[in-house]
Amino acid sequence: xxxxxxxxxxxxxxxxxxxxxxxxxxxxxxxxxxxxxxxxxxxxxxxxxxxxxxxxxxxxxxxxxxxxxxxxxxxxxxxxxxxxxxxxxxxxxxxxxxxxxxxxxxxxxxxxxxxxxxxxxxxxxxxxxxxxxxxxxxxxxxxxxxxxxxxxxxxxxxxxxxxxxxxxxxxxxxxxxxxxxxxxxxxxxxxxxxxxxxxxxxxxxxxxxxxxxxxxxxxxxxxxxxxxxxxxxxxxxxxxxxxxxxxxxxxxxxxxxxxxxxxxxxxxxxxxxxxxxxxxxxxxxxxxxxxxxxxxxxxxxxxxxxxxx
Ligand SMILES: NC(=O)c1ccc[n+]([C@@H]2O[C@H](COP(=O)([O-])OP(=O)(O)OC[C@H]3O[C@@H](n4cnc5c(N)ncnc54)[C@H](O)[C@@H]3O)[C@@H](O)[C@H]2O)c1
Numbered sequence: 001x002x003x004x005x006x007x008x009x010x011x012x013x014x015x016x017x018x019x020x021x022x023x024x025x026x027x028x029x030x031x032x033x034x035x036x037x038x039x040x041x042x043x044x045x046x047x048x049x050x051x052x053x054x055x056x057x058x059x060x061x062x063x064x065x066x067x068x069x070x071x072x073x074x075x076x077x078x079x080x081x082x083x084x085x086x087x088x089x090x091x092x093x094x095x096x097x098x099x100x101x102x103x104x105x106x107x108x109x110x111x112x113x114x115x116x117x118x119x120x121x122x123x124x125x126x127x128x129x130x131x132x133x134x135x136x137x138x139x140x141x142x143x144x145x146x147x148x149x150x151x152x153x154x155x156x157x158x159x160x161x162x163x164x165x166x167x168x169x170x171x172x173x174x175x176x177x178x179x180x181x182x183x184x185x186x187x188x189x190x191x192x193x194x195x196x197x198x199x200x201x202x203x204x205x206x207x208x209x210x211x212x213x214x215x216x217x218x219x220x221x222x223x224x225x226x227x228x229x230x231x232x233x234x235x236x237x238x239x240x241x242x243x244x245x246x247x248x249x250x251x252x253x254x255x256x257x258x259x260x261x262x263x264x265x266x267x268x269x270x271x272x273x274x275x276x277x278x279x280x281x282x283x284x285x286x287x288x289x290x291x292x293x294x295x296x297x298x299x300x301x302x303x304x305x306x307x308x309x
Contacts, residue, residue, distance in 0.1 A: 006076045076115065
């Protein structure tokens with residue numbers, strides 16, 4: 001099993017670190033366009049092996065896609081992150097070219113790979129990767145909803161004063177400050193709806209804190225976050241390589257599901273060795289469906305920008 005992570009920046013390096021520690025593959029390739037950075041970080045991580053007790057072989061590469069050949073899973077994190085005050089959508093001009101080029105290079109050397117898109121604006125980059133590679137839809141997965149759901153659970157656990165591991169909570173829709181939809185009605189604390197324990201005001205605050213979860217961190221750190229994004233990608237990769245069939249919210253190409261077509265958007269999907277294997281239909285109520293449709297409209301507008309680049 002070989003896995004490649006493209007982009008050895010904050011998120012890419014954290015993804016690689018998590019994958020190596022968990023020994024999700026025998027060989028891990030970290031690739032970046034900046035001379036020496038991927039090699040340096042790969043060597044630094046390799047030197048943790050004797051301390052952390054893993055045997056994953058980590059290889060760094062400066063833009064040499066030959067080294068990525070035969071990867072089963074490829075994670076694309078290359079591209080600009082946002083600065084405080086920026087939206088994810090503002091990154092489209094630069095990141096579209098990067099993601100398109102990277103996806104095509106990857107395909108040449110790893111024609112059977114499952115590709116995970118992390119670069120923002122993620123839903124549009126996932127849509128672009130699908131178009132640019134022509135791969136079967138099940139092999140292109142956008143990572144956003146897993147992270148947003150983890151943030152949702154974090155804010156729920158802080159308010160309920162409970163373990164996030166006892167919570168079930170999912171965020172669907174676009175991966176944007178205004179487009180994501182934390183489904184509070186479906187969130188449970190060990191099977192009991194959280195709405196039974198929270199006031200209307202508390203629920204609204206948790207939902208809005210979740211939606212700006214990334215922006216809050218960007219404001220504090222000065223760039224976008226990497227620990228939770230890195231862990232979220234690792235969880236997704238783990239479900240693929242171990243064929244776990246975990247149910248995660250991911251951005252995938254919908255064809256009529258949730259009332260949408262010709263778009264990649266966050267919906268609950270079963271993740272296994274074939275990529276995303278099945279979309280699970282949460283019966284949205286009228287208001288949730290209307291919010292989902294609005295989210296899809298915003299993502300579609302962003303996808304239309306691709307035509308102008
Ligand atoms: N989907 C999510 O939930 C999520 C979460 C966090 C960050 N992000 C996004 O992930 C991306 C990376 O964030 P980061 O904080 O790691 O940024 P970063 O600047 O730390 O790292 C990006 C890396 O990409 C590299 N790169 C640029 N062009 C490249 C190319 N053509 N080929 C190979 N490498 C190239 C850069 O040299 C840099 O090392 C950003 O677009 C960010 O917005 C997404």
